[in-house]
Amino acid sequence: MAVVYMKKLEQEPSSYDSQFTILTKGINLKVQDWILDKLNKPSSILEIGCGTGILASKMASKGNKVIAIDSNFQMINHAMQNYPSELNQDNLLYQIGTFTDMPVEEKTQDLIVSTFMLSELRPFEQQIFLRNAWKTLKPDGRVIIAAEFLPKGFWKIFFQLKRWRYRKKLRRLRLKSTFLIKWFFNYIEAIGFKILNREKWKRGSIQVLELQKINENESNEPGYYRPKSLNFRGIISQLKIYRCTLTGQVDHVPIEPGIYQSGNPDSNSPIIVTANYQFTFIKVMRDIKDIDAWVLVVDSNGINVWCAARGPDFGNDQLLEAVEATDIKYLTSKKTMILPQLSAGGVSTPELPQKTEKFPFNVVFGPVWSKDLPKYLQDRPGRKPDYMKLAKFTITHRLRAFITHTSFLIRKIFIYPLIALTLLFLILMLFNQSLTLSWVGEIAMTIILSNFLIAVFFPLSKFTRRFILKGTFLGITNTIIIGGLLFFLHNSVPYLLWNSSFIFWVTFFSTMSFSGYSMASSPREIQAEYSLFSLLNKILLGIGIITLSIGIFFI
Numbered sequence: 001m002a003v004v005y006m007k008k009l010e011q012e013p014s015s016y017d018s019q020f021t022i023l024t025k026g027i028n029l030k031v032q033d034w035i036l037d038k039l040n041k042p043s044s045i046l047e048i049g050c051g052t053g054i055l056a057s058k059m060a061s062k063g064n065k066v067i068a069i070d071s072n073f074q075m076i077n078h079a080m081q082n083y084p085s086e087l088n089q090d091n092l093l094y095q096i097g098t099f100t101d102m103p104v105e106e107k108t109q110d111l112i113v114s115t116f117m118l119s120e121l122r123p124f125e126q127q128i129f130l131r132n133a134w135k136t137l138k139p140d141g142r143v144i145i146a147a148e149f150l151p152k153g154f155w156k157i158f159f160q161l162k163r164w165r166y167r168k169k170l171r172r173l174r175l176k177s178t179f180l181i182k183w184f185f186n187y188i189e190a191i192g193f194k195i196l197n198r199e200k201w202k203r204g205s206i207q208v209l210e211l212q213k214i215n216e217n218e219s220n221e222p223g224y225y226r227p228k229s230l231n232f233r234g235i236i237s238q239l240k241i242y243r244c245t246l247t248g249q250v251d252h253v254p255i256e257p258g259i260y261q262s263g264n265p266d267s268n269s270p271i272i273v274t275a276n277y278q279f280t281f282i283k284v285m286r287d288i289k290d291i292d293a294w295v296l297v298v299d300s301n302g303i304n305v306w307c308a309a310r311g312p313d314f315g316n317d318q319l320l321e322a323v324e325a326t327d328i329k330y331l332t333s334k335k336t337m338i339l340p341q342l343s344a345g346g347v348s349t350p351e352l353p354q355k356t357e358k359f360p361f362n363v364v365f366g367p368v369w370s371k372d373l374p375k376y377l378q379d380r381p382g383r384k385p386d387y388m389k390l391a392k393f394t395i396t397h398r399l400r401a402f403i404t405h406t407s408f409l410i411r412k413i414f415i416y417p418l419i420a421l422t423l424l425f426l427i428l429m430l431f432n433q434s435l436t437l438s439w440v441g442e443i444a445m446t447i448i449l450s451n452f453l454i455a456v457f458f459p460l461s462k463f464t465r466r467f468i469l470k471g472t473f474l475g476i477t478n479t480i481i482i483g484g485l486l487f488f489l490h491n492s493v494p495y496l497l498w499n500s501s502f503i504f505w506v507t508f509f510s511t512m513s514f515s516g517y518s519m520a521s522s523p524r525e526i527q528a529e530y531s532l533f534s535l536l537n538k539i540l541l542g543i544g545i546i547t548l549s550i551g552i553f554f555i
Contacts, residue, residue: 008525013078015523016052027201029210031115031146032058038210039064043110046136047116048099048129059113060092067104069097076309099129106135111142119148119181123257124299126184127225130191134213134222143193143211149181152202183227189214190225211335224327227256232285244279245404247411253278254302259326259351260285263292267332268378271318272366275300275308287370291377294331298322307516309346316352320359331361338366338495339374341389393518400516402455403548406448409510414447439458443548446499448484450506453478456513461511468529469537471511478507498551502544509537 012019020028032055038063039045047056047068052075056068070076079094097103099114112133121129136307146406188195188211192452197210231237239464244253257276262285272285276297284295298318300308319337323329335355339347344365353359367376367388376388393401410418429436454474461470482503487496503552512533516525 009157013052013074016075017054024206025202027206028116031199031206034208035059035115035146038142038197039111044108045111046102046104046109047113049114049120050079050094051075051115053083053094055113056092056094057160063091065091067095069095069103069510070097071108073095073366077082078136087132093310099125102132102136104136104270107138107143108139109141111134111144112137113144113551115146116299118145118150118184122299122301122321123183124321126181126323127187127191127325129185129206130193131222135147136191138214139213139215140198141213143210143213145211147181147184147202147207147208148205149184151202171238173439186227186256186300189227190223210295224325224361225258226326227258227260228262229253230281232289234529237282241279241282244277245400248406252302254299255297256282257297257299257313257322259328259331260295260297261293262288262295263290265292265294265332268334270334271296271332271361272326272336272373273322273337273343274299274370275303275305275314275343276342277302277308278306280304284370284373288373288377291374294328294407295329296322296337305332305340307343308344310516311342311346313346315338315346318346319347319352319363321363323359335360336364338364338373340370341365341368342391354378375403395456398458401514402452405455405510405517406451409447409451409513413468414444418444442486443502446503447506447510449482449485450478450503450515451510453481454511458514465525466529467512467515467526468533471508471533474511476509479503495551498547500547501540505540505544508540512537 004313036058039059040101042063042065045059045066047059047066050056050068050070051072053068056066058081060066068079070079073096076094076096083092083094085403095103114129118126118129130143135372137143155547192214193211194214195209196212199208200206216529247253254276256280262272270286272294274280276299277332281297290293298314298363299321300314300318303311303313319339342416345361349363352363354362367384369388371387376384381388418440421443423438424439457474457477459472460477461473464470466474479500481499483496486499487493490496497538512526512529
């Protein structure tokens with residue numbers, strides 16, 4: 001949990017070390033001592049992610065020649081002010097830098113050190129880090145990495161709960177969270193290292209690894225890691241699809257990014273690019289099961305293509321990163337990548353360095369739905385037919401979106417208010433026998449039915465692209481329909497009138513949220529409306545709660 005909250009501490013370099021020591025209960029100091037004990041002779045050392053520079057200074061004081069880099073200017077500035085290199089006979093140099101652009105020549109370093117930085121790197125970045133470290137090290141050079149790992153067994157539960165709490169704090173502070181280290185041990189041997197030593201603290205949640213570079217191979221290059229093939233058929237994979245649908249996509253559900261195979265591809269096989277969202281991967285692999293193809297799964301942070309491309313998770317950076325971390329450019333003579341049409345909102349082809357050594361590919365956008373990939377690959381049309389490039393929001397898609405979207409709203413927005421309301425009613429029922437929990441059930445059913453009607457009647461709102469107007473139109477429609485149902489159940493006009501404001505608000509709010517599933521909007525359009533929507537939403541919510549309370553307690 002320490003590295004999760006580091007994002008907050010990194011904003012205050014002067015108090016970083018003391019606060020981080022408190023946060024780790026002194027284990028960070030034990031890690032430093034462990035690393036210093038491994039320095040048996042003067043060595044050339046590169047520290048990546050040096051922070052305030054205290055470990056680099058200690059290593060330099062033992063006669064080592066240390067170059068310490070960090071991407072945070074505040075940290076480097078603090079380090080230079082507090083541990084100036086002249087105090088260590090010019091053996092210590094601090095500078096801004098990252099693992100992607102090593103400030104040293106290849107095969108020049110005896111040791112690379114990185115403490116509590118690994119969880120700030122995504123899976124592909126971790127592989128790139130190891131590959132660049134391999135290139136930088138001398139033969140039999142070492143890497144020492146300290147990081148926070150997921151413990152095994154019973155303690156995994158407590159680790160996840162603490163991580164969830166810290167991540168909520170970071171969201172409130174509007175800071176990026178770190179990444180859970182899930183697959184790092186898979187990369188070590190494949191890229192060209194072996195584990196020499198390993199120490200654990202806090203039941204394995206904090207570990208330090210000493211890796212040694214394996215003797216250079218014939219290619220004189222580090223290896224590449226490729227994830228194991230995954231089963232996309234059968235009941236287990238179908239249950240995974242149901243899980244993604246029914247949990248409302250609140251949870252990111254990633255698979256390992258990397259290169260997968262459909263059938264038995266060779267150097268003439270096409271390259272299909274997709275997201276590392278479990279549902280998406282299974283669907284793509286099922287749809288191309290009879291085709292020999294390379295499937296490049298980018299790291300979209302476990303988010304589907306449409307949502308990832310609308311945010312920062314499926315764009316040029318992810319595509320370039322996938323090419324750098326994998327050996328895709330060596331596997332096929334085909335130099336065209338086929339991307340999903342829905343990724344076009346995130347991938348800007350004019351800004352890609354196409355047909356260069358870094359990215360020796362052309363990029364084309366394939367069909368919207370993966371079910372059309374076999375036909376697309378067979379025909380290779382110069383101009384895609386409309387059914388391949390237009391995302392029609394059919395009733396089937398809308399009903400599936402209703403399930404996913406309603407699950408999302410209940411889990412993310414309404415679950416705690418409904419629990420609190422249930423407890424309140426249980427207490428009030430002791431004093432007022434006329435109250436029953438059926439009122440809470442009606443509120444829950446109003447939320448579910450409102451979202452169902454949004455999905456059913458959504459095509460009627462095509463007269464406008466503005467979601468405030470869509471929400472208003474559908475709000476009036478739902479108020480009439482659900483209001484009629486409430487009148488039938490209670491035969492009370494006053495009760496109907498008092499509930500109308502709440503029904504309208506639920507629909508208005510849900511319509512804006514439903515926009516992400518409809519593919520009938522762009523992030524820019526939503527952003528342009530959001531300020532006004534937020535104001536209207538608060539007003540309508542306040543009115544809805546007041547009138548609903550009057551309807552329940554006084555009628």
